[in-house]
Amino acid sequence: MIRIFEIEWLKLKNYRVFWVLFALYFLGLTIVCSSGMFLMEFLKSKGADLNGVDPTILPLYDFPDVWQNVTYVATFFKLFLAFIVIISVTNEISYRTLRQNVIDGLSKKEFLISKLALIVSLSSLATIFLFLQGLIMGLIYSKVGGLKYIFSSLEFFPAYFLEVCTFLSLAFLLSILIKKSGFVIVLLFMYTLIFEPFVVVNMEHNPHIPNTMDWIIPYLPIKSLNNLIRVPFPKYVLMRIQDYVALVDILIVAAWLFIYNYLVLVIMQKRNV
Amino acid sequence: MNSILKINNLTKHYGKIKAVENLSLEVQEGNVYGILGPNGSGKTTTLGMILDVVKPTSGEYSWLNAGSKSQSRKKIGAILETPAFYPYLSAVRNLKIVAKIKENGAENIEPVLKQVGLFDRKDDAFKTYSLGMKQRLSIAAALLADPPVLILDEPTNGLDPQGIAEIRELIKNIASQGKTILFASHILDEVQKVCTHFTVLKSGKKVYDGNVEEVMNQNKKIEVASENLEELKSIVSGFGDLESLENESGKLIIKLMNGSDSIDLHKYLIDKGIVLSHLSERKSSLEQKFLNILKESDD
Ligand SMILES: Nc1ncnc2c1ncn2[C@@H]1O[C@H](COP(=O)(O)OP(=O)(O)OP(=O)(O)O)[C@@H](O)[C@H]1O
Numbered sequence A: 001m002i003r004i005f006e007i008e009w010l011k012l013k014n015y016r017v018f019w020v021l022f023a024l025y026f027l028g029l030t031i032v033c034s035s036g037m038f039l040m041e042f043l044k045s046k047g048a049d050l051n052g053v054d055p056t057i058l059p060l061y062d063f064p065d066v067w068q069n070v071t072y073v074a075t076f077f078k079l080f081l082a083f084i085v086i087i088s089v090t091n092e093i094s095y096r097t098l099r100q101n102v103i104d105g106l107s108k109k110e111f112l113i114s115k116l117a118l119i120v121s122l123s124s125l126a127t128i129f130l131f132l133q134g135l136i137m138g139l140i141y142s143k144v145g146g147l148k149y150i151f152s153s154l155e156f157f158p159a160y161f162l163e164v165c166t167f168l169s170l171a172f173l174l175s176i177l178i179k180k181s182g183f184v185i186v187l188l189f190m191y192t193l194i195f196e197p198f199v200v201v202n203m204e205h206n207p208h209i210p211n212t213m214d215w216i217i218p219y220l221p222i223k224s225l226n227n228l229i230r231v232p233f234p235k236y237v238l239m240r241i242q243d244y245v246a247l248v249d250i251l252i253v254a255a256w257l258f259i260y261n262y263l264v265l266v267i268m269q270k271r272n273v
Numbered sequence B: 001m002n003s004i005l006k007i008n009n010l011t012k013h014y015g016k017i018k019a020v021e022n023l024s025l026e027v028q029e030g031n032v033y034g035i036l037g038p039n040g041s042g043k044t045t046t047l048g049m050i051l052d053v054v055k056p057t058s059g060e061y062s063w064l065n066a067g068s069k070s071q072s073r074k075k076i077g078a079i080l081e082t083p084a085f086y087p088y089l090s091a092v093r094n095l096k097i098v099a100k101i102k103e104n105g106a107e108n109i110e111p112v113l114k115q116v117g118l119f120d121r122k123d124d125a126f127k128t129y130s131l132g133m134k135q136r137l138s139i140a141a142a143l144l145a146d147p148p149v150l151i152l153d154e155p156t157n158g159l160d161p162q163g164i165a166e167i168r169e170l171i172k173n174i175a176s177q178g179k180t181i182l183f184a185s186h187i188l189d190e191v192q193k194v195c196t197h198f199t200v201l202k203s204g205k206k207v208y209d210g211n212v213e214e215v216m217n218q219n220k221k222i223e224v225a226s227e228n229l230e231e232l233k234s235i236v237s238g239f240g241d242l243e244s245l246e247n248e249s250g251k252l253i254i255k256l257m258n259g260s261d262s263i264d265l266h267k268y269l270i271d272k273g274i275v276l277s278h279l280s281e282r283k284s285s286l287e288q289k290f291l292n293i294l295k296e297s298d299d
């Protein structure tokens, strides 16, 4: 196991593209997570008022609400991590190093595990980083203190970890299937940001589409990921939100996680490499 | 002798293309096995199947030197077609990955790079190498874990004459240590020089399988010449053990039946009072045999 992890590390540690994407992810995340207050100041200066509330007094970073807020915002940045996985996997195909690895004695299962090790490492680092980010911002801005509040609602972090792992596994599967990094990136982008949201919006709101199929929505690959951590912000205009992670959502995502990796294994066993 | 590889009715179809058809083969420990065949005859596909990167349509193979298939591949050094390495990594870093995969050979990195003449460039990225240097790195990778079995698919592809000679020496050297080598090549001269056995594939089918030494002796020919070639020809025609007789640029090329050799022929000619201006034995080349095999298999 450690050997497989080391193999993946040897492949990546001197690969500049990997470090650039990694840095972009952290940079982007840091900027977005830390700029909540500046954003509110900006809104105020533009004369925005949220139902008569001054935006700068919104407790964005109060414990424990900060946890849901940062994990929700960070959702969008998982695409950067997906790039890393896509490039790492499609490189192995275009350089023919996957084939050479197998020739040298790596089993296809071990190859799968080596990429899973990458996925789990990226997801863990992202989760830990996000926690530190939230903690720092909370310690600076939170009007609520005390360990009791700081260490509540932490289930958003395992949920975030699961979400990133699953999304990266989807990127892994698409990379194995399609092989060309450009196509995979475009497809994953289009599907995640445009195609599935478009379908969901139509199913929910288009009067010409009957609602009998709506039950399927929470099971869709991206929707199910987004359901893990719900939008927290409407609560600031006093709307009800789901401020916990639902077990059923976890089960659906876990099922996808399993399916993606199982499919990768089946495809790799069947195919010439 | 022990078998190290058994191939049983291995078949690979790509759609309509029958890349390999019902191939059976057994390789003994210590054999140097040449795999010959025209372009597209299925050599690389066969080697790909026994290295688990091409999925056979049917049939099976087994390596008898280790438990699982990936475990036995760790004890094989293999080059299959083009060199495949991480372009952004240096030779040393690429070989570190190979050693990690094979769980062996990390301490051999510098020696093998010296052996293939890449030591001076060991810290340069693979993508900056010339074709021949890339090929040399493949050979270094194959030798890294000092494996008992080597599979070399056209290992001298892209090498300069010196490199070709070096690789040939290397193969001979490794073979003399009792290692098993499977070797696909188009350079028949090379196969003839290093191989103990060879097999010929044509359109995915095995059309010949045999021992190099035997074939060479079987097809031994004798060249003779004298002042009067016509007279010589008619007298040689009367020799009992004659199999064939050809005229080639002022010499007669004679093939005798098994069991009689040039001494018998010479005695016969002396008895007939012939004085030869030339007498030599010509071992047939593998190339001729190879071309014959292909021609015969057409019929
Ligand atoms: N991935 C593939 N898809 C379709 N056909 C293939 C594929 N790989 C090989 N073939 C076909 O299988 C046959 C055997 O190819 P193979 O590469 O094994 O030949 P070879 O004996 O190694 O030839 P060469 O001497 O040119 O290296 C050829 O007809 C080739 O076109």
Ligand SMILES: [Mg+2]
Binding pocket: B043, B044, B045, B081, B153
């Ligand atoms: Mg070939």
